[in-house]
Amino acid sequence: MNTDDRKSILICDDEEGVRESLRLILGADYSLSFAANGSEALNYLKKHNADLVIMDIKMPLKNGLEALKELHNQKPNLKVIMITGYQSVETAREASRYGILDYITKPFESAVVKEAVKKAI
Amino acid sequence: MNLINWILPIPPAVILFFATFIFVKNRKSSINVSYSIALYSVGFWALTHCLFNLNNVFYLDVQLLKCAYFVPTFIPLTFYIFVRAFCKDWPIGRIRIILMSLPIAIFYFLYFYTDFMIKDVVYIGGEKIFVYGRLNFLFDLYFFTMFFFSFSRLFSAYRVSEGRLKLQIKYITLGTFISVLLAGVGNLILPEFFNNFQFVKFGTMLSLPMFLFITYSIFAHNLMDIRIVVRKTAIYSILATVITAAYFILIYVMEGFFRGFVGYKSIPWTLSVIVVFTLIFQPLKNMVQDFVDTYFFKGSLLHEYEKAQDELKRSERLKAVGTLAAGMAHEIKNPLTGIKTFTEYLGSHYTDPSFIEKFQKIVGSEVTKINDIVQQLLDFSKPKPLKLEQSDIHILIDNTLSFLSNDFVKYNIKLTKNYDSTLPLLHIDPNQIKQVFLNLFLNSIDAMKTTGGTLTITTKLQDNNAYITIQDTGTGISKNDLEHVFDPFYSTKDHGTGLGMSIVYGIIKEHKGDITVSSEAGKGARFRVKLVIGK
Numbered sequence: 001m002n003t004d005d006r007k008s009i010l011i012c013d014d015e016e017g018v019r020e021s022l023r024l025i026l027g028a029d030y031s032l033s034f035a036a037n038g039s040e041a042l043n044y045l046k047k048h049n050a051d052l053v054i055m056d057i058k059m060p061l062k063n064g065l066e067a068l069k070e071l072h073n074q075k076p077n078l079k080v081i082m083i084t085g086y087q088s089v090e091t092a093r094e095a096s097r098y099g100i101l102d103y104i105t106k107p108f109e110s111a112v113v114k115e116a117v118k119k120a121i
Numbered sequence: 122m123n124l125i126n127w128i129l130p131i132p133p134a135v136i137l138f139f140a141t142f143i144f145v146k147n148r149k150s151s152i153n154v155s156y157s158i159a160l161y162s163v164g165f166w167a168l169t170h171c172l173f174n175l176n177n178v179f180y181l182d183v184q185l186l187k188c189a190y191f192v193p194t195f196i197p198l199t200f201y202i203f204v205r206a207f208c209k210d211w212p213i214g215r216i217r218i219i220l221m222s223l224p225i226a227i228f229y230f231l232y233f234y235t236d237f238m239i240k241d242v243v244y245i246g247g248e249k250i251f252v253y254g255r256l257n258f259l260f261d262l263y264f265f266t267m268f269f270f271s272f273s274r275l276f277s278a279y280r281v282s283e284g285r286l287k288l289q290i291k292y293i294t295l296g297t298f299i300s301v302l303l304a305g306v307g308n309l310i311l312p313e314f315f316n317n318f319q320f321v322k323f324g325t326m327l328s329l330p331m332f333l334f335i336t337y338s339i340f341a342h343n344l345m346d347i348r349i350v351v352r353k354t355a356i357y358s359i360l361a362t363v364i365t366a367a368y369f370i371l372i373y374v375m376e377g378f379f380r381g382f383v384g385y386k387s388i389p390w391t392l393s394v395i396v397v398f399t400l401i402f403q404p405l406k407n408m409v410q411d412f413v414d415t416y417f418f419k420g421s422l423l424h425e426y427e428k429a430q431d432e433l434k435r436s437e438r439l440k441a442v443g444t445l446a447a448g449m450a451h452e453i454k455n456p457l458t459g460i461k462t463f464t465e466y467l468g469s470h471y472t473d474p475s476f477i478e479k480f481q482k483i484v485g486s487e488v489t490k491i492n493d494i495v496q497q498l499l500d501f502s503k504p505k506p507l508k509l510e511q512s513d514i515h516i517l518i519d520n521t522l523s524f525l526s527n528d529f530v531k532y533n534i535k536l537t538k539n540y541d542s543t544l545p546l547l548h549i550d551p552n553q554i555k556q557v558f559l560n561l562f563l564n565s566i567d568a569m570k571t572t573g574g575t576l577t578i579t580t581k582l583q584d585n586n587a588y589i590t591i592q593d594t595g596t597g598i599s600k601n602d603l604e605h606v607f608d609p610f611y612s613t614k615d616h617g618t619g620l621g622m623s624i625v626y627g628i629i630k631e632h633k634g635d636i637t638v639s640s641e642a643g644k645g646a647r648f649r650v651k652l653v654i655g656k
Contacts, residue, residue, distance in 0.1 A: 017459025017487045020479060024466050058451060085454035107458040110465055 006031040007121050008049065012041040012067070013056040013083065018106065022054065025110040026117060038067025045071065050078070051121045054104075057084045057095070065094055072098040079120050083108070129171040137164035155206040159199035166193040174249070182242040182249060190239060190260065194229040197267030200297070204271045207293070208278040232259065261309045268301050452494045456487030497620050507553065507631055511546040514554070514587060514652070518578060521558040528566050533573030541580045544587055547652055553628045554652075560621040561591050561648050568595025568646060585654050592647040598640040606638050 011022045012035040019034050026032060033050065035041040037059045045053075053071070057064035064082060071078055082095055085106045092103070102116045140160035143153050169192050173185040237256035242249050272294060279290045463480045470476040522529075522536065529536060565576050574594035581588045598606060607626040629636045633653055640646035 015455045015459070017456055017483050020483050021459050021462030024462055024476075085451035106454040107461040110462060 007051040008033065009052045009054060009117065009121075010035060010041060010044060010048075010050040011054045012036075012038065012059070012064070013054075014059040015056070018056065018083070021108075022113065025113050029114075030117070038064060038070075041067055042070055042074075045075065045078075052117065053078060053080045054117075055080060055082055057082055068095060068098045068100065081116055081120060126175055129174050133164050133167035133171055136160055136167055140164050152203070152206050155199065155203040159196065159203045162192065162195035162199045166196060168192075183239065186242055187234070187239050191229055194225060194260075194263070197264050197271070198225055201267050201271045201274075204274050207290075208274060229260075229263075232256075261305075264305060264309060268305075272298065449494075449498070453491055456490040459483045459487040497624075505553070507550040509548050509550055512549050512551040512554070514544060514547050514549075514580065514589065515540050517551055517555055518558055518580075518589070521555050521562060522578075524559065525562055525566065529576075532566060532570050534566060534569050535573075535575045537575055537577040539577065539579040541582050544580055544582050545654060547587055547654060549632055549652060550628075553631070557625045557628050557650065558591075560625045561650075564621070564648075565591060565593035565595060565646070568593050568597070570595075572596075574645070582654075587652045587654055589650040589652070590647060591650075592645060594645040597642045597644045598638070598646050599642040603638065603640060607636075 006029065008031045009026060010033045011019055011026075013019050013022075014036050019036075023032060023034075033044060033048070035044055038055075041053065041055065044050075055064045055068065059067075064084075068080060068082075071080065076099070080098070080100045081102045081104060082100050083104045083106060095103075101120050104113060104116055137160075140157045143160065144157035166189065169185060169189040173182065173189045176182060176185055235254070237254040237259070239252075239257070240254045241252040243252060244250070275290055275294045279287060279294070282290060460483075463484050466476070467480065518538075528534070562576070568574075569576070572595070577590075577592045579588075579590040579592070581590070607622050626636055629650060629652075635651040637649045637651075638646060639649075
């Protein structure tokens with residue numbers, strides 16, 4: 001549960017390096033929570049709210065697209081930014097059906113991430 | 122009875138047999154159905170033709186001849202329907218065929234019932250001579266117009282198609298065109314100008330080569346081996362023409378010669394000459410084959426087939442490179458993200474001990490990850506040389522399984538082993554083969570992780586090869602994924618590099634062995650490894 005006034009972001013990525021990078025970039029300005037796969041993210045969002053979700057596409061157990069689909073059904077107004085190492089046209093098309101706000105490609109610039117998040121919330 | 126009358130029943134018998142065979146073989150395929158109907162048209166035409174020639178009852182001659190011209194009305198129509206089915210223009214229903222055929226049938230029935238097409242049959246010198254009506258050109262016009270439409274459709278389909286389909290269309294067109302041209306000219310055009318032109322008797326023979334070889338291609342449809350079908354269509358079409366002409370000349374010349382020379386008992390002599398002629402069939406066939414290859418196709422047939430195969434391989438390779446690039450991008454960009462961000466923040470955070478601790482941990486592990494990926498890629502692209510030694514495959518399998526015993530318990534996977542005790546020692550690289558089994562077992566475990574299941578390992582000695590089958594009852598592989606199982610970086614999993622199965626494939630191929638996979642989504646997968654026995 002967030003006790004501060006900062007906007008909350010759920011970061012969902014199976015790579016510790018990516019999670020820690022986003023913590024470094026966004027940790028000072030936002031209240032962050034973390035999930036290592038799609039299922040964890042869905043469980044977290046059942047109990048908590050988040051102003052924004054930053055989600056990787058390729059993850060174990062439940063990948064980003066599957067989680068995104070379920071999230072979209074549960075919370076159609078939830079804001080989501082996808083992060084991906086390799087963006088294919090099919091993935092982009094599929095993801096755009098579930099109302100994602102933006103794409104960030106790995107390895108990302110901190111300024112690009114900050115800008116995308118600022119625009120989203 | 123004239124010798125030709127013995128030959129005449131052959132085409133209807135052969136064609137009607139094939140028509141029935143194709144129809145029974147796959148009644149659900151519109152291509153088979155439409156083609157068998159086209160074949161029936163040709164078969165019944167040949168039958169009426171045969172009956173007309175064999176008939177000795179004078180007053181039936183005209184009726185039978187009218188039938189012999191009425192029945193082929195359906196040939197161009199049914200061929201057109203076959204072409205549309207082949208080009209997948211519309212699904213062919215039997216009702217649609219009947220609806221299309223009925224008006225044409227009624228029109229031509231009335232047309233033939235009158236004297237406009239066939240007027241009479243007269244006997245001149247013991248030969249039946251047709252007397253055509255004033256409007257017989259209407260039939261010729263219809264015949265060639267319908268074939269023109271069929272060939273136009275095939276031509277336009279040829280222009281937009283690619284690869285194997287293009288070749289199929291090209292050679293179906295070629296095979297049919299030769300027969301239609303010969304049969305059309307022999308049966309329709311020449312009799313127009315020469316009323317006593319006897320070649321019409323052989324007309325039904327000309328349909329045989331085309332239908333025999335397109336029939337063969339239908340069995341193989343998808344499947345048809347263009348090189349053989351096409352070359353043979355061309356060769357046999359030419360050969361049939363040459364032989365028919367040669368028989369024609371032989372019979373008439375020999376009959377005349379022997380009749381004058383030895384009196385009326387000429388048939389045995391003519392038969393003897395034909396036996397000699399038959400004996401030279403094989404050399405004649407070879408000559409025609411060489412001629413067709415050298416001058417007609419100028420070797421292009423094989424070349425084109427190989428070119429199409431090469432194109433296919435090239436596009437498959439490009440697809441594999443694409444998958445490889447995408448896989449590499451994803452696998453390397455992940456660790457690069459950590460490295461990039463932490464180095465970006467190093468300048469402003471180097472005095473923060475907790476940052477430095479994380480920096481060392483994250484950057485260190487990300488560099489190791491990249492190194493592992495590069496190493497795997499190197500192993501994949503340049504496999505280590507084989508260190509072959511006589512090894513017991515069962516011991517290797519058991520050793521590999523023992524690494525994974527915890528996983529079997531953890532994921533509730535039952536193990537069944539059916540080892541063939543007659544299997545001799547194999548001349549293989551034990552370490553690399555262990556890696557093959559490790560990857561295959563890991564794959565099976567992954568597929569059964571959530572539900573549990575049974576992993577069955579079967580070994581078998583067969584035809585001097587060792588076969589090792591690994592079957593699981595897991596999630597299986599979808600049809601789409603099945604053909605990419607061994608592609609590098611092709612992975613349906615959310616973890617791993619997607620290199621495992623391509624490494625397996627590489628190792629087995631290095632051993633001059635083979636690996637195949639069969640599966641259905643939801644019904645488990647079955648990998649079959651073939652290893653050659655002996656040095």
